[in-house]
Amino acid sequence: MNDSDGGLAVQAVGLVKRYGKVTALDGFDLEVTRGSVHGLLGPNGAGKTTAVKILTTLIQADAGTATVAGADLRRDTQEVRRRIGLAGQYAAVDEILTGRQNLEMFGRLFHLGSSRARARAAELLEQFALTAAADKGVKEYSGGMRRRLDLASSMILAPQLMFLDEPTTGLDPRGRGEVWEAVRALVRQGTTVLLTTQYLEEADQLADRITVIDRGRRIADGSPAELKRQIGGDQVEVTVLERTDVAAAEAACAAVSELTPLVDPDRRRVIVPVEQQLDALAEVARRLQAAGVEVEDVGLRRPTLDEVFLRLTGHPAEDETPAQDEPQPEGVAR
Amino acid sequence: MTTDLRPQQRSSAYWAVVDSWTMVRRGLLYYVRQPTTILWQLGFPIVSVLLFVYVFGSAMNIGDGADYTSFAMPGMFAMTMAFGFMNTAYAVVLDKEKGVTDRFRSMPMAPSAVVSGRGFGDVLGAAVDLLVLAMIALVIGWRSDGTLLETLYAFFLLLWLRFALIWIGIWMGLGVKNTEAAGNLFAVAFPFGMISSVFTPPSMMPDWLGFIAMWNPVSSTATAIRELFGNPAPVGGSWIEQHAQLMALVWPLLITAIFLPMAVRRYQRLSR
Ligand SMILES: Nc1ncnc2c1ncn2[C@@H]1O[C@H](COP(=O)(O)OP(=O)(O)OP(=O)(O)O)[C@@H](O)[C@H]1O
Numbered sequence: 001m002n003d004s005d006g007g008l009a010v011q012a013v014g015l016v017k018r019y020g021k022v023t024a025l026d027g028f029d030l031e032v033t034r035g036s037v038h039g040l041l042g043p044n045g046a047g048k049t050t051a052v053k054i055l056t057t058l059i060q061a062d063a064g065t066a067t068v069a070g071a072d073l074r075r076d077t078q079e080v081r082r083r084i085g086l087a088g089q090y091a092a093v094d095e096i097l098t099g100r101q102n103l104e105m106f107g108r109l110f111h112l113g114s115s116r117a118r119a120r121a122a123e124l125l126e127q128f129a130l131t132a133a134a135d136k137g138v139k140e141y142s143g144g145m146r147r148r149l150d151l152a153s154s155m156i157l158a159p160q161l162m163f164l165d166e167p168t169t170g171l172d173p174r175g176r177g178e179v180w181e182a183v184r185a186l187v188r189q190g191t192t193v194l195l196t197t198q199y200l201e202e203a204d205q206l207a208d209r210i211t212v213i214d215r216g217r218r219i220a221d222g223s224p225a226e227l228k229r230q231i232g233g234d235q236v237e238v239t240v241l242e243r244t245d246v247a248a249a250e251a252a253c254a255a256v257s258e259l260t261p262l263v264d265p266d267r268r269r270v271i272v273p274v275e276q277q278l279d280a281l282a283e284v285a286r287r288l289q290a291a292g293v294e295v296e297d298v299g300l301r302r303p304t305l306d307e308v309f310l311r312l313t314g315h316p317a318e319d320e321t322p323a324q325d326e327p328q329p330e331g332v333a334r
Numbered sequence: 335m336t337t338d339l340r341p342q343q344r345s346s347a348y349w350a351v352v353d354s355w356t357m358v359r360r361g362l363l364y365y366v367r368q369p370t371t372i373l374w375q376l377g378f379p380i381v382s383v384l385l386f387v388y389v390f391g392s393a394m395n396i397g398d399g400a401d402y403t404s405f406a407m408p409g410m411f412a413m414t415m416a417f418g419f420m421n422t423a424y425a426v427v428l429d430k431e432k433g434v435t436d437r438f439r440s441m442p443m444a445p446s447a448v449v450s451g452r453g454f455g456d457v458l459g460a461a462v463d464l465l466v467l468a469m470i471a472l473v474i475g476w477r478s479d480g481t482l483l484e485t486l487y488a489f490f491l492l493l494w495l496r497f498a499l500i501w502i503g504i505w506m507g508l509g510v511k512n513t514e515a516a517g518n519l520f521a522v523a524f525p526f527g528m529i530s531s532v533f534t535p536p537s538m539m540p541d542w543l544g545f546i547a548m549w550n551p552v553s554s555t556a557t558a559i560r561e562l563f564g565n566p567a568p569v570g571g572s573w574i575e576q577h578a579q580l581m582a583l584v585w586p587l588l589i590t591a592i593f594l595p596m597a598v599r600r601y602q603r604l605s606r
């Protein structure tokens with residue numbers, strides 16, 4: 001056992017994973033503080049699942065090292081497995097068995113023995129509000145219930161560290177709320193949670209700290225507030241009528257923010273994140289008017305995840321050409 | 335929270351056995367939860383044997399005026415065992431697709447139990463299948479004229495074949511992408527089960543087909559159990575047909591020797 005890791009539940013350095021020509025992880029680093037909820041945010045194919053699979057011992061990295069829950073990932077694999085819980089991208093429970101039978105089976109496989117496995121199953125069913133449905137087949141469960149059973153199955157040994165891979169993808173808002181509540185309950189018990197998500201909102205709701213991953217690399221890291229200040233706050237968006245006015249609009253936007261505006265000449269659009277939203281909006285409008293620019297639309301908007309990625313990486317999430325420069329979270333690469 | 339969550343400390347050999355039993359137990363719970371699955375799984379062999387016995391049976395002449403029903407029933411037993419690997423493959427893909435396999439792999443359980451549990455569980459399941467089929471066969475009029483020991487040994491040979499095919503099932507199940515693709519395995523299973531002595535003696539097939547049928551492991555098992563049951567077992571003079579008893583033991587051994595390591599290797603390669 002090695003607990004001299006400075007309060008880190010996960011410390012990964014330079015993880016690399018290749019699938020043939022695809023590089024799923026390309027020197028990925030991650031530090032997760034004990035007792036925190038850490039969000040791993042990234043678009044489709046960014047490498048979130050690959051990172052989780054490596055850290056939960058399901059696949060082996062081609063390069064890099066990691067300490068997970070105080071145990072070395074390569075040398076102490078079984079110890080890592082004893083200390084972590086994993087809820088994968090799809091609720092991994094047996095559909096034919098009942099909720100209770102699932103939990104009892106997993107309890108036996110976690111080596112609790114049959115009587116403690118039974119007792120633990122009852123506890124978890126209670127904790128995740130599944131007692132009423134305990135003896136129904138999982139087939140009859142709703143998406144949210146299934147997810148909760150999945151979380152309960154990962155919690156059998158009350159692990160110090162839980163991995164949740166897109167825990168709410170595919171759930172309706174109600175199911176999403178149920179899962180969020182379950183995650184918060186985990187955290188109250190002192191469990192460290194690493195959760196991946198494609199939704200900025202989810203990371204914002206749950207996480208103390210967020211790592212943004214893109215193309216297998218960490219491109220930003222910080223508290224939600226810090227990241228939002230960089231990328232996620234309100235933004236002023238101006239669409240001008242004439243393409244020739246784009247430059248003037250850019251100047252007007254540049255004047256109200258410390259950040260460089262994003263310019264999309266094809267759509268005759270300029271976007272800039274701002275802090276004092278209303279003042280900034282008024283100021284932009286005033287400047288546009290003074291410059292005699294004809295405007296199609298001007299307003300305040302929350303950035304979409306795509307824009308967040310555009311700002312962080314200098315390329316849209318689905319763009320396949322690699323970014324030329326080092327990521328510049330503060331500015332813009334165009 | 336009241337339950338003591340410290341895992342029991344035992345040797346890894348102990349856990350290899352206990353964990354594998356937990357996996358077998360899971361398979362048995364399936365039968366309790368969904369008893370009808372048995373009928374679904376046995377639907378095909380039952381329907382085909384009814385077809386052969388009642389529809390084609392009257393036109394079937396396997397020589398020596400032998401009774402076709404007594405010939406076809408052991409064939410049905412053997413064919414069910416042969417098709418069994420599809421059930422294994424399907425269960426394996428389903429677990430992989432649903433992420434259940436990954437959950438097992440992320441747990442501190444004995445890694446061998448996932449594979450061995452499947453193996454023993456499926457043999458138990460096959461024993462249940464055989465019990466149901468034997469009762470149907472008795473109703474239709476099939477009888478074993480062998481001694482009790484011979485009869486039991488015949489059922490052992492059937493399970494022995496099924497046991498060997500488990501490894502092919504796991505190997506294939508880990509190889510296909512999803513449950514839809516697993517359905518296509520029927521294209522492999524069908525000729526494997528049918529181009530054999532299951533419903534027709536190979537001597538009555540065209541030469542080349544008869545040759546393949548003779549050397550099909552399913553045929554050796556079918557012929558061997560017919561002899562043990564004392565049912566008509568018309569065989570040609572070729573070496574393979576003359577040594578059905580021996581080959582009913584050797585074929586499954588050979589299949590296991592080849593496919594067990596291949597299945598285990600594929601399982602281990604999931605972590606790459
Ligand atoms: N087994 C595999 N074989 C080949 N390529 C793979 C494999 N697993 C992942 N990849 C590729 O690696 C990259 C990262 O995939 P990963 O599943 O980690 O992304 P993700 O961030 O989890 O995406 P999503 O949001 O869609 O779940 C993708 O380009 C994917 O196609």
Ligand SMILES: [Mg+2]
Binds near residue numbers: 048049089166
């Ligand atoms: Mg994923």
